Amino acid sequence: MLKQIEKILLKVQKPARYVGGEWNIIRKNWAETAVKVVFAFPDVYEIGMSHLGLQILYHIVNSRDDALMERVFAPWPDMEEMMRKHKIPLYSLESYRPVRDFDLFAFTLQSEMTYTNVLNMLDLAGLPLSSAERKDEDPLVIAGGPCACNPEPLADFIDLFVLGEGEEVIQELLDLYSLMSREGYSRRQFLYRAAKIAGIYVPSFYLVSYRPDGRIEAVKPVQDDLPARVTRRVVTNFDQISYPTRFIVPGIEIVHDRVMLEIMRGCAHGCRFCQAGIIYRPVREKTPATLLSQAEKLVYSTGYDEISLISLSSADYSRIKEVARLLLDRFEKQGVNVSLPSLRADTFSVALAQEVQRVRRAGLTFAPEAGSQRLRKVINKGITEEDLLGAVSSAFKAGWSAVKLYFMLGLPTETEEDVIEIARLAYRVLRVGIDQKISSARLKVTVSVSSFVPKAHTVFQWEPQGEVAVLRQRQKGLREKLKGRNLVFRWSEPEMSFIEAVLARGDRRLGRVIEEAWREGCRFDGWSEYFLYERWCNAFQRVGLDPAFYANRRYDYDEVLPWEHLNFGVSKDFLRREVELALKGQQTPTCQREKCAGCGLCPAFGVIPEIIASEVNEVAVRNPEVINGSF
Amino acid sequence: MEVFSPVLPQKPVNVFWRYRLQFSKMGLACYLSHHDLIRTFTRAIRRARLPVALTQGFNPHLDLSYGPPLPVGIAGEKEYLDLNLIRALSPASICSLLNKVLPEGLRVNKAWLMPKRSKDSSSLVTLICQATYLARIPLAEEIEAVELANYIRDFLAADEIVILRLIKPKKKSKEKEEKEKKQNIRPGIFSLKGQVKAKEMLLEMKLSLGSKGNVRPEQVLRVFLANFPAQVDLAEVKIIRTELGPPELLTP
Ligand code: SF4
Numbered sequence: 001m002l003k004q005i006e007k008i009l010l011k012v013q014k015p016a017r018y019v020g021g022e023w024n025i026i027r028k029n030w031a032e033t034a035v036k037v038v039f040a041f042p043d044v045y046e047i048g049m050s051h052l053g054l055q056i057l058y059h060i061v062n063s064r065d066d067a068l069m070e071r072v073f074a075p076w077p078d079m080e081e082m083m084r085k086h087k088i089p090l091y092s093l094e095s096y097r098p099v100r101d102f103d104l105f106a107f108t109l110q111s112e113m114t115y116t117n118v119l120n121m122l123d124l125a126g127l128p129l130s131s132a133e134r135k136d137e138d139p140l141v142i143a144g145g146p147c148a149c150n151p152e153p154l155a156d157f158i159d160l161f162v163l164g165e166g167e168e169v170i171q172e173l174l175d176l177y178s179l180m181s182r183e184g185y186s187r188r189q190f191l192y193r194a195a196k197i198a199g200i201y202v203p204s205f206y207l208v209s210y211r212p213d214g215r216i217e218a219v220k221p222v223q224d225d226l227p228a229r230v231t232r233r234v235v236t237n238f239d240q241i242s243y244p245t246r247f248i249v250p251g252i253e254i255v256h257d258r259v260m261l262e263i264m265r266g267c268a269h270g271c272r273f274c275q276a277g278i279i280y281r282p283v284r285e286k287t288p289a290t291l292l293s294q295a296e297k298l299v300y301s302t303g304y305d306e307i308s309l310i311s312l313s314s315a316d317y318s319r320i321k322e323v324a325r326l327l328l329d330r331f332e333k334q335g336v337n338v339s340l341p342s343l344r345a346d347t348f349s350v351a352l353a354q355e356v357q358r359v360r361r362a363g364l365t366f367a368p369e370a371g372s373q374r375l376r377k378v379i380n381k382g383i384t385e386e387d388l389l390g391a392v393s394s395a396f397k398a399g400w401s402a403v404k405l406y407f408m409l410g411l412p413t414e415t416e417e418d419v420i421e422i423a424r425l426a427y428r429v430l431r432v433g434i435d436q437k438i439s440s441a442r443l444k445v446t447v448s449v450s451s452f453v454p455k456a457h458t459v460f461q462w463e464p465q466g467e468v469a470v471l472r473q474r475q476k477g478l479r480e481k482l483k484g485r486n487l488v489f490r491w492s493e494p495e496m497s498f499i500e501a502v503l504a505r506g507d508r509r510l511g512r513v514i515e516e517a518w519r520e521g522c523r524f525d526g527w528s529e530y531f532l533y534e535r536w537c538n539a540f541q542r543v544g545l546d547p548a549f550y551a552n553r554r555y556d557y558d559e560v561l562p563w564e565h566l567n568f569g570v571s572k573d574f575l576r577r578e579v580e581l582a583l584k585g586q587q588t589p590t591c592q593r594e595k596c597a598g599c600g601l602c603p604a605f606g607v608i609p610e611i612i613a614s615e616v617n618e619v620a621v622r623n624p625e626v627i628n629g630s631f
Numbered sequence: 632m633e634v635f636s637p638v639l640p641q642k643p644v645n646v647f648w649r650y651r652l653q654f655s656k657m658g659l660a661c662y663l664s665h666h667d668l669i670r671t672f673t674r675a676i677r678r679a680r681l682p683v684a685l686t687q688g689f690n691p692h693l694d695l696s697y698g699p700p701l702p703v704g705i706a707g708e709k710e711y712l713d714l715n716l717i718r719a720l721s722p723a724s725i726c727s728l729l730n731k732v733l734p735e736g737l738r739v740n741k742a743w744l745m746p747k748r749s750k751d752s753s754s755l756v757t758l759i760c761q762a763t764y765l766a767r768i769p770l771a772e773e774i775e776a777v778e779l780a781n782y783i784r785d786f787l788a789a790d791e792i793v794i795l796r797l798i799k800p801k802k803k804s805k806e807k808e809e810k811e812k813k814q815n816i817r818p819g820i821f822s823l824k825g826q827v828k829a830k831e832m833l834l835e836m837k838l839s840l841g842s843k844g845n846v847r848p849e850q851v852l853r854v855f856l857a858n859f860p861a862q863v864d865l866a867e868v869k870i871i872r873t874e875l876g877p878p879e880l881l882t883p
Contacts, residue, residue, distance in 0.1 A: 007866075007867050008866070009662065009704070010704045010866040010867075011866045015662040015703065015704070016662040016663055016664075016667065016703075019659045019662055020659070021658070021659035021660070021734060021735040021736060022734060023671075023674070023675075023678075023732075023733075023734040249674060249734075251660070251662075251663045251667045251668075251670070251671050251734065252663070252664070252667050253666070253667070253670070299677070300677070300678060300680065301678065302674065302678070303673070303674030303675060303676070303677035303678040303732070304674065304677075305673070305674075305677065305692075334677070335685045335692065335693075
């Protein structure tokens with residue numbers, strides 16, 4: 001197979017994407033391994049290889065004696081063309097075997113805009129798209145990741161979804177598969193037993209009925225012994241959770257080309273538009289001792305010269321300063337840097353960045369999300385203008401000369417005034433730079449705007465998305481106001497956000513639209529150069545569905561949501577209460593520092609936030625001998 | 632075995648042990664660009680914990696110097712790399728430490744401790760002025776050995792082999808259009824030998840490399856195959872750079 005592949009490689013861009021052979025890959029004996037899994041990332045190699053979940057699952061599955069995991073990514077359109085022309089099926093990068101030969105074909109769904117790629121990969125693998133048409137000997141097609149929290153638009157194509165964190169449930173699923181493959185099983189029998197594992201959702205076992213107005217009437221399991229609502233998985237004792245000691249190190253440059261050290265999972269801020277803030281609850285931190293030992297192994301098994309402290313909001317990790325210091329003390333002399341990918345807009349975060357980041361490259365990024373204080377309160381973004389200006393001021397003092405500000409257009413209750421405030425804020429930030437005498441040649445304030453997309457399970461899940469025309473017009477207004485020197489304006493296409501919103505809040509009927517769009521040639525929809533809006537519109541028309549019904553409609557509090565039968569732990573009452581507070585402009589404190597915000601998740605799942613800030617702990621962690629000796 | 636970590640010297644270190652490494656970049660590694668290669672070696676050196684010196688300054692990094700880059704898709708059998716260590720290690724242990732941590736296709740064949748840096752110890756890029764390539768060319772139909780020999784003889788008989796090169800305008804220049812430039816590559820072709828084996832043709836060519844005239848193997852092949860009796864798809868040709876030279880100048 002490799003021979004065949006090599007014949008076409010010099011005809012495509014970046015052939016290294018398609019040959020594997022990277023440092024730390026694992027090739028197991030095919031014949032002697034019972035369960036073969038191929039991890040599929042439905043986007044280009046450089047993005048897929050930057051995904052922490054891939055490294056974690058690769059490690060977990062390959063640590064089992066009875067299972068192996070290999071990788072496959074979406075071929076870029078030039079490679080797809082060559083593969084189709086030369087009849088090369090989708091193949092894995094470890095053993096160059098056709099994906100069809102595996103037992104499990106496991107997708108991660110990081111963005112709705114990869115759905116056509118999922119279909120394309122099924123097709124390139126030579127498999128029927130529809131789950132109902134696949135045979136016993138075909139691989140089981142499974143999918144997880146954040147978009148699996150409303151997987152309905154893909155319900156026809158995927159055999160089972162994994163809801164929530166995968167570390168433990170993947171083991172249970174493989175145990176079951178291994179057992180049943182020894183006993184001989186039918187596809188349906190396996191799915192039926194898998195559906196009883198917590199966190200596993202088999203869409204074909206749930207029937208959806210619709211009301212005459214197009215909304216959902218009910219979602220019901222086909223058999224009484226299946227759960228009416230499938231609950232997502234949460235791992236506990238996060239500090240001790242299995243974490244790779246080796247990462248695959250690609251030869252070509254990828255997006256996150258460094259050691260990713262996950263210091264915390266979950267985020268306590270409760271921004272009302274944010275899906276990650278809900279689906280990764282509660283906050284769980286690792287101890288400094290664990291982090292230091294993981295960093296030690298990872299730096300020398302990969303050879304990377306940078307450790308990135310990963311989480312949704314790293315400055316909120318309770319002992320961030322201590323951990324940063326420990327890592328710097330250990331690795332600075334070895335030429336290894338520490339970096340923080342997600343900063344809050346406040347002086348604490350900037351001071352932290354200043355301490356750890358020796359190189360002032362790329363500028364600092366802050367996300368005020370909304371221009372006015374009023375709107376920031378609506379979305380529960382707890383930063384004030386003083387916070388931001390203070391942060392920017394410290395950043396300029398510390399030697400950065402470029403800052404990037406992220407905003408969202410079309411947030412609930414947004415008015416033109418709020419948009420004008422974005423421009424005003426940008427000018428105030430610029431003013432700070434000028435006052436601090438940053439040379440005009442280097443001073444740069446980038447304003448980057450995207451459009452609000454209502455997402456499943458969030459406080460704003462019922463809210464409509466602004467119409468494309470309105471979003472465009474607000475964007476244009478803002479662009480005109482931001483034409484000054486040293487200002488850069490960047491925006492994302494509202495049409496892309498529109499399709500994203502449709503898929504994010506969609507139901508199963510959309511499967512036909514996705515299939516139609518794919519047949520029309522849609523691929524890599526998240527890449528503006530490949531995004532074909534017209535073809536999507538045609539697809540909706542042909543199937544006879546109105547995209548506005550999903551994106552621009554206010555969903556009713558009482559209606560059955562397409563994801564109603566998927567339990568992500570946060571209670572509906574809490575979300576409704578939050579919408580009311582949002583409309584009144586009232587904020588809800590973070591659940592980490594202040595107090596529990598009462599979202600209902602912890603009692604429902606029997607978990608608690610795992611916060612490691614305590615003095616005793618600190619001593620225990622640093623000097624275990626001292627503690628032992630003193631007792 | 633001795634294992635050290637790369638250490639950031641407190642004071643600038645003046646005492647280095649300079650090593651020259653000869654490595655091969657074969658198989659899958661031929662798809663790595665020169666930048667990828669540099670990154671890969673840098674990381675491998677950290678994995679091997681070699682006692683390397685880091686450069687002084689804002690963003691300390693390894694001080695490595697390489698020979699002329701290999702284009703993506705061309706393999707290399709004897710490529711070179713210079714490396715400074717702050718403690719002496721035996722060349723054999725450098726090889727074995729690195730070979731344990733290099734990805735597929737990359738392998739250090741040999742290492743030499745080089746004489747202390749003196750005025751005439753030039754860098755690899757200035758030393759190297761020629762390269763030998765082996766091209767494996769799949770043929771649609773078999774041809775006779777004599778036929779090939781005659782074809783090569785005629786090819787080399789020309790005083791001039793002129794190719795057209797498209798020159799991209801410099802980023803800041805006002806001109807937008809690509810310009811065509813003529814280049815006579817004949818003086819840069821030092822030798823060309825051929826052989827046929829069933830449906831494969833092997834061509835070995837020694838070409839000029841570097842600032843004093845650079846001839847790339849694909850350029851030669853394009854002209855060579857233009858009127859060739861059997862049809863060939865250039866993308867299916869496998870090229871290996873088998874030697875850089877003059878070899879006697881590269882090793883102590
Ligand atoms: S139940 Fe309370 S502590 Fe737990 S995640 Fe929700 S708000 Fe945070």
